[in-house]
Amino acid sequence: MATKILMPALSPTMEEGTLAKWLKKEGDTVSSGDILAEIETDKATMEFEAVDEGVLGKILVAEGTSGVKVNDPIAVMLEEGEDASAADEAEAPATADDAGDAQEAEKAPAKAKSSDEGDDVPRPDTSPDWPEGTPMKTQTVREALRDAMAEEMRRDDSVFLMGEEVAEYQGAYKISQGLLDEFGDKRVIDTPITEHGFAGLGVGAAFGGLRPIVEFMTFNFAMQAMDQIVNSAAKTLYMSGGQMGAPMVFRGPNGAAARVGAQHSQDYGAWYASVPGLKVVQPYSAADAKGLLKSAIRDPNPVIFLENEILYGRSFDVPDLEDFTIPFGKAKIWREGSDVTIVSWGIGMSHALEAADKLAEDGIEAEVIDLRTLRPIDYDTVLASVRKTNRVVTVEEGFPVASLGNHLSSVIMERAFDYLDAPVINVTGKDVPMPYAANLEKLALVTFEDVVEAVKKVTYR
Amino acid sequence: MAARKGSASSTKAGANVSADELKQYYHDMLLIRRFEEKAGQLYGMGLIGGFCHLYIGQEAVVVGLEAAAKEGDKRVTSYRDHGHMLACGMDPKGVMAELTGREDGYSKGKGGSMHMFSKEKHFYGGHGIVAAQVPIGAGLAFSDKYKGNDNVTFAYFGDGAANQGQVAETYNMAQLWDLPVVFVIENNQYAMGTSVQRATKSPDFYERGLSYGIAGEAVDGMDVLAVKEAGEKAVAHCRSGKGPYILEIKTYRYRGHSMSDPAKYRTREEVQKMRDERDAIEHVRQLLLTGKHATEDDLKAIDKEIKSIVNEAAEFSKESPEPSLDELYTDIYADAAPQNA
Numbered sequence A: 001m002a003t004k005i006l007m008p009a010l011s012p013t014m015e016e017g018t019l020a021k022w023l024k025k026e027g028d029t030v031s032s033g034d035i036l037a038e039i040e041t042d043k044a045t046m047e048f049e050a051v052d053e054g055v056l057g058k059i060l061v062a063e064g065t066s067g068v069k070v071n072d073p074i075a076v077m078l079e080e081g082e083d084a085s086a087a088d089e090a091e092a093p094a095t096a097d098d099a100g101d102a103q104e105a106e107k108a109p110a111k112a113k114s115s116d117e118g119d120d121v122p123r124p125d126t127s128p129d130w131p132e133g134t135p136m137k138t139q140t141v142r143e144a145l146r147d148a149m150a151e152e153m154r155r156d157d158s159v160f161l162m163g164e165e166v167a168e169y170q171g172a173y174k175i176s177q178g179l180l181d182e183f184g185d186k187r188v189i190d191t192p193i194t195e196h197g198f199a200g201l202g203v204g205a206a207f208g209g210l211r212p213i214v215e216f217m218t219f220n221f222a223m224q225a226m227d228q229i230v231n232s233a234a235k236t237l238y239m240s241g242g243q244m245g246a247p248m249v250f251r252g253p254n255g256a257a258a259r260v261g262a263q264h265s266q267d268y269g270a271w272y273a274s275v276p277g278l279k280v281v282q283p284y285s286a287a288d289a290k291g292l293l294k295s296a297i298r299d300p301n302p303v304i305f306l307e308n309e310i311l312y313g314r315s316f317d318v319p320d321l322e323d324f325t326i327p328f329g330k331a332k333i334w335r336e337g338s339d340v341t342i343v344s345w346g347i348g349m350s351h352a353l354e355a356a357d358k359l360a361e362d363g364i365e366a367e368v369i370d371l372r373t374l375r376p377i378d379y380d381t382v383l384a385s386v387r388k389t390n391r392v393v394t395v396e397e398g399f400p401v402a403s404l405g406n407h408l409s410s411v412i413m414e415r416a417f418d419y420l421d422a423p424v425i426n427v428t429g430k431d432v433p434m435p436y437a438a439n440l441e442k443l444a445l446v447t448f449e450d451v452v453e454a455v456k457k458v459t460y461r
Numbered sequence B: 001m002a003a004r005k006g007s008a009s010s011t012k013a014g015a016n017v018s019a020d021e022l023k024q025y026y027h028d029m030l031l032i033r034r035f036e037e038k039a040g041q042l043y044g045m046g047l048i049g050g051f052c053h054l055y056i057g058q059e060a061v062v063v064g065l066e067a068a069a070k071e072g073d074k075r076v077t078s079y080r081d082h083g084h085m086l087a088c089g090m091d092p093k094g095v096m097a098e099l100t101g102r103e104d105g106y107s108k109g110k111g112g113s114m115h116m117f118s119k120e121k122h123f124y125g126g127h128g129i130v131a132a133q134v135p136i137g138a139g140l141a142f143s144d145k146y147k148g149n150d151n152v153t154f155a156y157f158g159d160g161a162a163n164q165g166q167v168a169e170t171y172n173m174a175q176l177w178d179l180p181v182v183f184v185i186e187n188n189q190y191a192m193g194t195s196v197q198r199a200t201k202s203p204d205f206y207e208r209g210l211s212y213g214i215a216g217e218a219v220d221g222m223d224v225l226a227v228k229e230a231g232e233k234a235v236a237h238c239r240s241g242k243g244p245y246i247l248e249i250k251t252y253r254y255r256g257h258s259m260s261d262p263a264k265y266r267t268r269e270e271v272q273k274m275r276d277e278r279d280a281i282e283h284v285r286q287l288l289l290t291g292k293h294a295t296e297d298d299l300k301a302i303d304k305e306i307k308s309i310v311n312e313a314a315e316f317s318k319e320s321p322e323p324s325l326d327e328l329y330t331d332i333y334a335d336a337a338p339q340n341a
């Protein structure tokens, strides 16, 4: 019986890929374990092995085709002795519709007005992040992060990168692609799997005058290193009366990817943001990822830089400038509106923006603020917006108890109580460990629908 | 790869292992291999998600050590756990249904490939954090010693995990308190893309307990009989109250680290050579045939039986329903404690 070979899923987040190359041609005999084709995922080029033996009857998707959906038939295998006509009976090939990366246009930050006088008048910094008219290029978050590290490593030779699989493997998520080639193994260093050890070693190197970038394969594993991050990196400057600190960056993907279960899916934004001595960045767009990572590497303090696996492959406009940085503590208004303020950061921004589009259809104009850094927090931009809209919804992926949204609510209550027309609602992940089952995982995660519902509540619609 | 402890001809196939036992090992190893191949297929079809780490190539390790275990003994391992579960007698249907995230999976679909458990079979997980299972294994042994029984715990971990700090801490405690735990280092030569040589200058993991006073030995993990023999020695040591023991089992993983590993860190020839020359299942097959303990037809019958077990498990795992949505909030606390949010 002829069997169809389907486009395989080769990574947890892969939904489609490029059929880069066929290594077998029609009529070839195939035994199990033979490489049939090379397939490009968003992360890497993978070899696709045959499971069963037989004869490659027909190729349904030509090499070079991109956007091939997982599970689409790509070829037909015949059993030994079977006639090629059996292949024709298999269904029509899936055509490859070119689905490029969803490109999200970046809007220039809006100008808020601060005309009131008084003790606690918010004064947001409304300067643009880069000059008007700057040429832009399209980049993925992944490329932007790599460029940020490469540029800073060229600029300052005390900067080095260390972590599991960062060098020869080119990064478990391919963020450090090409860095070993350019900077050599003195500055791009593969470590054993010893998070507590290499985080501590990084702290020592920072005490010693270097500028380490410590990559955690994911922040879930940084829990092993929590003591060095909090007790050593964050507190030493204070404990030494200002004599020495740890100017360094701890970075890596944070939060849920797809179906990787309870031990690999946690968002640590609120945890790190609670620690004095740390700075915490959680970018959404590629331009912010780049400008903020460059600032983080130059910062004289330990910086926690929380990336997101799902965002790595998304494309955005990035300023085409030789050198640009984005300062910490400056939020970005992605969308102006007068009915409600939605405050988010990191992956939460994609839900916030999607919700805002949906709400606009119903005539509700949301102002969407991306905090970008969780320590320091740009309270002024948030409070100025609250004065305008009188309603706030916060959106984050982390757990609800002791969330950053809880903290923002308390600040808003203290400093803008008289401007509120409704209680602040915190939209968060559910109060459960991340389940593996597809249906339960979907329920546990934040969705734009959750945001829409919360906005309807605070606007009494 | 270290030298075999006994070459194919000098194994004690006829001496202290019966033909039936040998056939059983063949059966058990083949079950793991075919199960894993099927899991790989289901992953490709999108029925299994997330991370999925296959055990293909390492089958002789768990099958050999399970042959040295008795009822009551415990085991704990990493995310590369499917083989361990099948070898200790867990139901392939329940394991596969967990891989597809369904209600009839061992964790009701809430754990997935890396996080599965069976109290009944004394299997304490499936752990996603590299080396976390090592002190947990010592703790399981602690509980048996505390209760005064003679059970032993097998704590499995990789060559990469062996470099984690908590392993050193655990060695010290285990020897200090004479805990009945066998530390099993499954040295498959790679931790993701990092070979042993690139991760340590002390690659003889079996010697790493010496400074704490823990004896250890290296074992050929492609020879199920050698594994069993070493396992028996280690278990006897633990059961007699002499404390922990280290087995460094030299093995090899044929597939990528997980399903999303492009595997550029080793050549295809290296993998092929291992498959051709050192395959553990082929080794037992040859012992059975040359020793005239089984005919080709006997082995074909075993192959067929396994194929049907695996197909049945796959069907079961597709048909089992997704967990009920109420399950989102169950099992977070052991009692009916109210949630905080």
Ligand SMILES: Cc1ncc(C[n+]2csc(CCOP(=O)(O)OP(=O)(O)O)c2C)c(N)n1
Pocket: A164, A193, A195, A217, A221, A224, B078, B080, B128, B129, B130, B131, B157, B158, B159, B160, B161, B162, B186, B188, B190, B191, B192, B257
């Ligand atoms: C603490 C921690 N760090 C990193 C990872 C990511 N990771 C998962 S498996 C692995 C390699 C482990 O190799 P090894 O211990 O040799 O076991 P093997 O996969 O070969 O069975 C890494 C780095 C993790 N899960 N936990």
Ligand SMILES: [Mg+2]
Pocket: B158, B159, B160, B186, B187, B188, B189, B190, B191, B192
């Ligand atoms: Mg290994």
